[in-house]
Amino acid sequence: MRLDKLLVELKYGSRKDIKQIVKGKQVTVNDVIVRDSSVHVDPLKDVISVNGEVIHYQPFFYFMLNKPSGYLSATKDGLHKIVLELLSVEDQKRDVFPCGRLDLDTEGLMILSNDGQFAHQLLHPKKEIYKTYYVEVDGQLTEQDVAIFLMGMEILDGQNEPYMTKTAYLEILSSGAQSTANVSICEGKFHQIKRMFQACDKRVTYLKRVSMGSLKLDADLALGAYREISEEERALLFENDEDLVRKVGEDH
Ligand code: URA
8 A cells, every 4th residue: 555545544644744754754664764655565564664663554453332223234324324323433434344234223242343354254154153132022931932942943034035043042031021031043144033033922122232152242331332352352252152052052
């Protein structure tokens, strides 16, 4: 990329400012003083310094967002607000996109990144990484529902074709005319959780994703807030939570 574009991105000033800095012989690339601010550099390979200070270039960003209801998991939409609007102006320029979808009215953990390869791996169905949702439903949840979620059930997928769900874990938290539960699934068909409860004659009234793999939604993140995640946290996304199977699976 062009040196001036890179230094503007890194907040060294405007393109005009960068021209002046370069003119003042304050910029080196691999220890050679640069004379032309439009020169092309590879920020991942070249050692670039400004005023003797080596610059740090971060190409990829990974954010955890606590998605509120009313925001679409998309990069543009003419009708609804989109999750990218919740990012600062600076972070909106980083070309991040939602890694996976949550319904308009679903809240909770959403990962945003500009790393396409990472997103591809994260969403790959073969990985069978479980995502856990806290759910409130109209109707009484029973042990029979737990068994149905475990065994799999037929729902309609995004194309309204019949689809057999994979092993899902339903942990009932409270049961009555309205019930609450944690439910974990390792796939993401259109409206999957809502359709699974519908298949069991329950209606989802509230849905919030609380974890992906072993990464939990940060309890300190208010609705609509987001933060960068560390490399360690990123790795947790690719590991299933060992407690999950123990909590529900062993009893059945
Ligand atoms: N399942 C749903 O029904 N909705 C979501 O947003 C996520 C999973």
